[in-house]
Amino acid sequence: MTDTRQNPANNKGGSLLQHSARTRKRNAAERRFRAYGIAAISVGLLMLCVLVTTIVGRGTGAFQQTFVTLEVELLESKLDKSGTRDIDAIKKVTTFGYAPIIRAAVEAKVAELGIDSPLKAKEMAGILSKDAAATLREFVIANPDQIGETVEFRFLASSRVDGYMKGRVSRDSIANDKSISPEQLDLVDALVSAGVVEKTFNLAFITGADASDARPEAAGMGVSMLGSLFMMLVVLALALPIGVAASIYLEEFAPKNWLTDIIEVNISNLAAVPSIVFGILGLAVFINYMHLPMSAPLVGGLVLTLMTLPTVIISTRAALKAVPPSIRDAALGVGASRMQAVFHHVLPLAAPGILTGTIIGLAQALGETAPLLLIGMVGFIASNAPETIADGLLSPNSAMPAQIYEWAKRADPAFYERAWGGIIILLIFLVTMNTVAVILRRRFERRW
């Protein structure tokens, strides 16, 4: 290297107050490298900002919903002709039987407010969700004593009206839309100024069940959240003990030979296997061979356990490796057995690392979609909370990411908005879990 001689770093004979050419060059290189680093981080942050603003911008709409407040007269002549309040007779009245009551309520409201509309009562009631009749029926079945009274209800507006309120639907865009007409929108405008139609926070989106294609306004994440919860319980109950036991054995007890080497290589390989492979394995083994029910969170949990195990094992082994060997020596030196050394000293020190790894594994599993599609965890479930844990594990359900996928797939833009809203909920869960992992790591890091 000739330039070493030309620009000696020590600037022999020169002043320390003057930078030598070599020093200047080195400083410039360091500044340049710092600039590259800052640029890289800025790009990352920018992407993150774009991501977050897009998601928030598109998803927050799902947390608001348009409601129509109506006073409904629960006519005895329609709902309980016999007048006996016999619950079985009341149940015989289908949602069709409730339609005239709702129509009458809308008509009455419009007349009361003195709104001039060319619409027929049936068309006026069209601004309400198809869910309204079902809501009413549920209420009557739950409170038969209210029949004959006039009760105030907040009905969901139809998804078109909701879209109009949120700016998703305009008068131009409905030109070819059979589900809504400009006259209906006029009516909505009038009802908005009268305070009958308003847009408010929609708890049902967080707690409710999915709804059919025709009623996007009634769809919610709640039931799929339960599905995800049950799957996470399965994953936690299986992946943590199995993963930790396997890691402890491999790290602390197993002889180092070709067999354990092969196991090691395979665990690393499993961590890299695409999740859809686990999905098809789950389909073949758990459903086709073991005949476990399709779409059940138990099966989803088993598949995700397979997927999470390598992550848990790898992070647990890393946590065990990070415990200095001198701690093991110390325990063995005072006459502890290997198992005592592991359970009294090594494991407590590795616990934060193990928990961090497990939480990150769980978070991965929570966001996993592909394997769930294969085992059919995208069923349309309109049911609500399961009665028992076994019921929750075995009855068909969906999962948050699968539900989001399902919504994004449907044609109606109202479902699209809900998909974004679902992503917000999912991200909140993931960020919370990762934050817990980071806090655990920070709190218990390196106590020796």
Place this chain on the structure above:
Amino acid sequence: MNQMTALEKDVETQKTKIAAKNVNVYYGESHAIKDVNVEIEDNTVTAFIGPSGCGKSTFLRCLNRMNDTIDICRVTGDIEIDGEDIYDSRVDPVQLRAKVGMVFQKPNPFPKSIYDNVAYGPRIHGLAANKAELDEIVEKSLRRGAIWDEVKDRLDAPGTGLSGGQQQRLCIARAVATEPEVLLMDEPCSALDPIATAQIEELIDELRDSYSVVIVTHSMQQAARVSQKTAFFHLGNLVEFGATGQIFTNPEDPRTESYITGRIG
């Protein structure tokens, strides 16, 4: 102290505690200890000296079967403690280690309180019937480790928060808490400053009253100061073994002489 005091040391003979016969140790293919025969006495400090890598630690770890934890390590020959072969298939190495305590090169207190560090051994061996007895054992051990006065007011403080010298004395206290008969120390002062070293050396001299102490050291001055017997290892061989004064002033083997005068090492 110098070699003169080493000469003056009384060399009364004690009963044999550990007898090693034809011990060979292999790490896989490599032959780390070659045909070592040695008799270690009770109530005596025996020093293992020799250049780095000559097998001092390896041989020391044979005495409480810590080598069992190394997969590739293989030990042949006989090592007897009080006439019983410790490599007999009926011997449980864990039980052996309670009888042969060990102090390591780097102080390695558990990341627990000072009290728990000392109490751990007695707890797992069931040496105390109740809390009061355990307290007593802890105090006695900490006194033995010459650290009681420094820590008696903060037994709940973490052991890892002590200074290096204090940590090492805590480790010695922890080792004596299980009431061993032999104490093995692998370069216990190499990570310590001279003052802490002097304290530990003084402590080792006191421990001689109750235990047979074997100490590995690469410092010849330390061997001369604390030990009554010295074994010089070289390339896996036990070159010379005898009274410390004898080894330091009048070595029989030319290799020992070269090492002592600083020509190898």
